[in-house]
Amino acid sequence: MLLSYAAFIDKRGGLRHIYRMSFIRDDALLIPLPCSFDLSLTTFSTQGCVMKIAILYASREGQTASIAARITELFEAAGHYQCDCLDLEHLPEDFSLDHYQTVVMGCSIHYGHFAPVFRHFVAAHTERLNAMPTAFFSVSLVARKPGKDTPETNVYTRKFLEKTAWQPSYCAAFAGAVKYDLYRWWDRLMVQLIMAMGKGETGRHAHVEYTDWDAVARFVQQVRTDVLQERS
Numbered sequence: 086m087l088l089s090y091a092a093f094i095d096k097r098g099g100l101r102h103i104y105r106m107s108f109i110r111d112d113a114l115l116i117p118l119p120c121s122f123d124l125s126l127t128t129f130s131t132q133g134c135v136m137k138i139a140i141l142y143a144s145r146e147g148q149t150a151s152i153a154a155r156i157t158e159l160f161e162a163a164g165h166y167q168c169d170c171l172d173l174e175h176l177p178e179d180f181s182l183d184h185y186q187t188v189v190m191g192c193s194i195h196y197g198h199f200a201p202v203f204r205h206f207v208a209a210h211t212e213r214l215n216a217m218p219t220a221f222f223s224v225s226l227v228a229r230k231p232g233k234d235t236p237e238t239n240v241y242t243r244k245f246l247e248k249t250a251w252q253p254s255y256c257a258a259f260a261g262a263v264k265y266d267l268y269r270w271w272d273r274l275m276v277q278l279i280m281a282m283g284k285g286e287t288g289r290h291a292h293v294e295y296t297d298w299d300a301v302a303r304f305v306q307q308v309r310t311d312v313l314q315e316r317s
């Protein structure tokens with residue numbers, strides 16, 4: 086597949102419409118893109134256009150970081166995406182959303198709350214985030230239960246989305262992991278208590294990953310097709 090872009094400019098030089106043109110065999114597909122789509126950030130390679138994606142995460146025990154790394158791999162394996170996978174706690178000094186066409190953000194839940202660094206970032210950049218295609222995934226233990234693993238049915242994700250002015254183009258709620266050996270003793274007790282109530286793993290040294298990696302792959306696929314309107 087060959088990708089190229091067409092921009093229609095009015096007499097005053099204002100941008101009216103942007104289309105992505107996909108040439109597949111003998112067919113040319115014209116796909117309208119939002120005018121917020123920043124063509125100046127598109128780089129060109131022998132494979133066609135390369136879209137820059139920021140994958141930003143907040144993670145305490147590493148599971149959200151692993152999911153973000155997998156999302157990065159899956160986008161890059163598709164060939165025409167270049168991703169920067171960055172920990173919100175350690176953003177480079179020169180970091181700017183203006184360097185990216187798309188942002189994927191992920192954050193885990195601790196004691197019912199998303200990490201402050203994530204909430205502050207979203208609050209500080211809401212306007213910019215709403216002007217570009219974005220996706221969001223939450224990570225929690227409650228999402229390991231069927232019926233609590235969608236943005237609508239996962240209580241943390243639903244409440245966050247109700248409160249924030251950010252309107253991600255696509256959302257998902259992934260199950261995280263228990264890693265008792267990494268926790269402080271009172272955190273371990275609390276998680277054991279929560280897990281015991283939900284008939285989950287409580288073993289003193291248990292390390293169990295509940296993340297459904299197929300769901301992570303489906304998330305990337307949905308962002309590619311529904312948000313970025315990619316056609317293969």
Ligand SMILES: Cc1cc2nc3c(=O)[nH]c(=O)nc-3n(C[C@H](O)[C@H](O)[C@H](O)COP(=O)(O)O)c2cc1C
Pocket residue numbers: 143144145146147148149150193194195196197198224225226227228260261262263264268272273275276
């Ligand atoms: C101290 C502590 C509190 C937690 N509180 C919750 C909670 O309130 N609800 C929930 O569903 N999961 C809770 N979790 C589970 C985490 O969301 C889960 O372990 C997740 O994988 C952590 O992701 P991270 O490693 O990226 O930080 C808690 C975990 C810890 C260690």
